[in-house]
Amino acid sequence: MNSEVIIECKKCQKCGFLQHSSHIRCIKCKHEAFDKVKAVGNAALLTYTILKAPPAEFRDRTQYALGILEFQNHVKVLGQLAPDEQLKIGLKMKPTRKKICSNLDGKEIHEFIFVPI
Numbered sequence: 001m002n003s004e005v006i007i008e009c010k011k012c013q014k015c016g017f018l019q020h021s022s023h024i025r026c027i028k029c030k031h032e033a034f035d036k037v038k039a040v041g042n043a044a045l046l047t048y049t050i051l052k053a054p055p056a057e058f059r060d061r062t063q064y065a066l067g068i069l070e071f072q073n074h075v076k077v078l079g080q081l082a083p084d085e086q087l088k089i090g091l092k093m094k095p096t097r098k099k100i101c102s103n104l105d106g107k108e109i110h111e112f113i114f115v116p117i
């Protein structure tokens with residue numbers, strides 16, 4: 001399986017603000033034209049939380065971690081973090097494609113998850 005992960009966000013053509021690709025307008029200036037920007041390099045962990053009551057898809061675990069990470073070109077992303085690692089702010093991580101859970105029909109769900117470098 002190809003484990004390369006491509007993460008993209010939108011860069012406002014007017015003010016240069018980087019934001020999630022789901023937004024229709026720039027959340028700073030309301031402009032509607034964007035360039036796509038790919039995340040480049042490794043990511044630094046900005047903040048994270050441990051979910052102690054995971055949804056049913058994560059029934060094989062008692063908890064999992066979500067974090068916000070910033071890549072070297074300032075693209076920020078929310079992502080799941082490898083569960084068994086010693087997490088700390090500033091930790092350098094990279095996204096890799098892995099099985100993250102099995103859905104309620106038993107199908108394996110593969111998505112990107114951040115692991116320490």
Ligand SMILES: [Zn+2]
Pocket residue numbers: 012013014015016017026027028029030031
């Ligand atoms: Zn803008």
